Amino acid sequence: MIRRQTNDKTPNFHQQSKLWRECTTFRKLRQVHASMIINGFNTNRFNLREIIYVTALVIPSAISYAHQVFDHITQPDLFMWNTMLRGSAQSPNPRKAVFLYTQMEKKDFRPDRYTFPFVLKACTKLGWVNVGFGVHGKIMKHGFEDNTFARNTLIYFHANVGHIEIASALFDSLGTKQVVAWSALTAGYARRGDLGMARKVFDEMPEKDLISWNVMITAYAKRGEMESARVLFDQVPKRDVVTWNAMIAGYVNGGLHKEALDMFEEMTSLGERPDEVTMLSLVTACTDSGDLDVGEKIHRSVLVLGGGELSILLGNALIDMYAKCGNIDKAIKIFRSMKEKVVTTWNSIIGGLAFHGHSEEAIRIFKEMCSLKLRPNDISFVGVLVACSHAGRVQEGREYFRLMKDKYNVEPNLRHYGCMVDLLGRAGLLNEAFEFVNKMDIKPNAIIWRTLLGSCRVHNNVELGKCANEELLKLRWGESGDYVLLSNIYASQGEYDGAERLRRVMDDKGVRKAAASSLVDADEETLMHFLFNSKPQSNKKRGLIR
Template sequence: MAIHVASNNNLFLHFLPNSSDPPYELLQKHPSLTLLSTCKTFEKFKQIHSQFIKFGLHNTHFAQSKLLQFCSIGPCVDLSYAESIFDSIPNPNHIIYNMMIRGYAVASFPNSALRCYATMLFFGIDPNSYTFPFLLKACGGAAASGKQVHAQVLKFGLEDNVHVHTSLINMYARNGSLDDARMVFDRSHFRDAVSFTALIAGYVSGGYIDNARKLFDSIPVRDVVSWNAMISGYAQISRFDDALNLFDEMRNANVSPDTSTLLSVLSVCAHAGAIETGNWVRMWVIEHGYDSDLRIVNAMIDMYAKCGDLDTARSLFDGLRKKDLISWNVMIGGYSRASKYKEALEIFRLMQMNSVEPSKVTFLNMIPACAHSGALDLGKWIHKFVEKNFRDLQNETLWTSLIDMYVKCGDVEAAKRIFYGMETRNLASWNVMIFGSAMHGDATQAIELFSKMTSEGFEPDEITFVGLLSAYCHAGLVDAGRECFDSMKTEFGVSPQVQHYGCMIDLLSRAGRLTEAMEFIETMEMDPDGAIWGAILAGCRMHKNPKLAEYAAEKLFKLEPDNPGAYVQLSNIYADVGRWDDVARIRTAANDRGLKKVPGSTSIEVGSVVHEFLVGDRTHPRSNEIYAMLEEVDRLLKAAGHVPKMSSEEGEAAAEHSEKVAIAYGLISTKPGTLLRIVKNLRVCGDCHEASKMISKIFGREIIARDRNRFHHFKDGRCSCNDYW
């Protein structure tokens, strides 16, 4: 060994080839090794490697192992580079071989790990207790190789080493060889918590949860890892109550949860709606200082969001100093799942302002929010982003979501372009297009899509037939709809469900064939739900049948006692036939129950911003201009012969219904001739439907309106529904 003094007066060590390793303490202080310990990029690593060669560090086993560690299991894995380093080492020792075997195991190259082990034996180097855990990990997917390695463990007398013993159990468990795993466990001279946990994990992964529980109950001393294995096992197979009960046992046993416990339990609470346990976890997290762990806070946000407590979820979210992508996605997803689409859009815009790059998960949550709120401009931006960043990936779900978004925002042509431009289509994408055609009243296209889908070898499912029957319903094609319903089981082997019966009963009721609709209900193999009685009630209003309406309403009152819709419908039916005493009686009954009608609201997107209006809404900054336009609209409608009606649904002038307010805002906020798209949360009333047709002609505007049931395309004084909705 020789010491050279560099020009900057720093001491550097230069080790001669084949010299034995210098003292460990001396090597640790070498500047090149210090640089390696902080290295994060492969380019910098190569520069440091050249320094190793310059100063002879590459001739020491310690330095060689550090180089291998970086490129085999470190931050920048490059096994081909690791192999080139390994091949340059004249006499590798245990540490070197073990490092290579570990690298191959982590990278899931079992054959390479086994070859490296064979080379090690060939050169007379016996394995040690650190060799086999890595080698057995590499054999996780190969039972035959695992048995050979097990034989080597026995040959070298290492079967009683705790790490090797646990690795053997894990290997057999991952291979599904649970009998062999149990044999290793039973033959051991010791049974520590790690061994128990390894076998429990094997039973869990193999689907033998009850065997896992029996073994768990037999553990003399259970550590937190054992508890975690069972709790996560129950969670994996959706036995959430068992997971929560076990967590209660863990708390009663005074075993402190760790991060893994908390994450598992919060996930269980989210799925089971167990907000009380979630609240306990939150308090424990705060008391024990885990509230700085971003993973746990994200899990709590997700739990509260899925349990419906979005205010607490938002409070936790806003309290984060640093928000990662998972935080943003959880919050957007929470709002989207709760149908709070306006809030989801708000969070996404905040995310953009904070320069956080969205992911596929972000868009899978955001696209439905755009679809339901009618945010077409934002949806188009997302589409462009997806095309640019995810075009080369297999993202059928993402493309299908975009198709659905365009359909629900009223741009069917854009939906078609994506659909027909997809390299591969799945059943979901066909179903979305069939549903879209039905929503827009184009039964012909829905039928053509169904025919093309089946000709290409796709088997329709229950969802397909809901879409197809909806198309017949919106078009009033009763006989064709009945043929379709009958063909479900006879031709395609799909048993009708309550949704399919609902479509047929809605179709018959709209067509005035109420007696047939009631007979159809009697043929059902399941009890009718609220939607079916609601369809009967709607048909009774269209065809003025208060007697049957009373029967259907009574059914609805029992099925959905807190739903004001049945009271409103029955009240309107009485009003239509002039039975005002009954109107008062029903409204009093609804008031006595504390039921209030869902207020009508309509949204319109202008300049990439979604504006929402209620009936008679005067909260908008441009209210004066909006109502001035409404007065002008009323004047022009009256001049064209339109007579405004008093709405029995709202109890006030239809001139101030939310859809008219939204249309007025669109008229003052966009250039003449611009298409207007509006989205209403309820069914459009007859007066607004007639007025919208006339407005489209008077102002030369096409208006696309989506209500609770379908789309209406108003153009040149006509509607695509042909007044049948």
């Protein structure tokens, strides 16, 4: 039998008590929770509702604690269930909202008009199309399909997961269309890349809220149509931090770093407070442009914004920025100053050190990480293997490659294999490098063979160079650098006939030599780009931000 739960007619209960205003920190929350336990945790339903509200919605990042509290409530009511669903749906792990709903069904709690929209929002964030369709069926079963809140969320779900026809049909079936429905349909068209229809729906809206303006500005910015985005930006009646962030991110992604900083300065001059998203975009701009002076300015702004402390995301980004801009000491200083570090933080500093030739320090920090019982991941091993390669620590590199799979259950990918080939090739162990490639569990790509070819060039091995070149040409025949590398190997050994034959092959195939580039340096940058998925940095400051 389904149990009907009431809300005791207290939808605004949190406005009736000072507790939710006082619990602004995790420490205060724990004190209040302890007091409730001493006085009989499950005896006061009003206080139970309040602590669930505070932990799930008021205090940032307290949702995990909310789940722990909720699990100890013997008879949660529908308000508590819905509050937990809402908090979980907007958390970094929205799948918990779906799992909560399944528990709710097993306990025979009858949902209300607020229950399903929270679950649908979780399905939207997760991209769980089939589960979302199931929730749509539940909405129809319980008679909530005509509820405005539920219908708007259905439009939002179907528009965002790609079922724009269903979303459009639901929209057309509405009598009075609220701005939420208009915005959801606009966002759906924008998400699928149909900016023409998105703009059509946007222009037809009888009234526009800030969300609808932000949807269109973000859509143009993501497509790189910054002129169109700027036109709307200048027209929006009232902006929020999302509006500014959309523009700043759009300029950064388009490589328009000066415009991004100009937008930030305009933002702050008008009194708009930037958030973490703003600062991450600006740090990325400084990283890409290589402008260390501006990067330090942004760093100071980040510290002011965070009260002197760095979040994990911003700390990682700043470590990456300083490393790529060549200030390794500052990167290490930030790393050491961070009170909370996760694996990605360690990866940022290990990779930054390894990439810039500070191999011994990178290896030392990797060992420190392991000694703290932190589990390295695939990116961690890319960093330490590159460090071993640059330091010439062949045996240590072999050992880390073995431990990666045997101890940490990390399956090697092409980046790890590339590191090992580079390690062996740099050390002149060309036969072992070729044998290693032949035994790879993954088909070697062009980067692997080009790395081998470059090693053969360095160590003047003509025969193995020819083998690597043959394999490389099977994958790509039009890259002039591949031919030139082998030609240089021939020439270094005095085999000028072979070099000349190769030049004729290039002419016959119409392959032209790229001008003005260092083959050794280019190979190094190509490999680093492959390993770290980052843009090779130039000593010159490109697209400088003033």
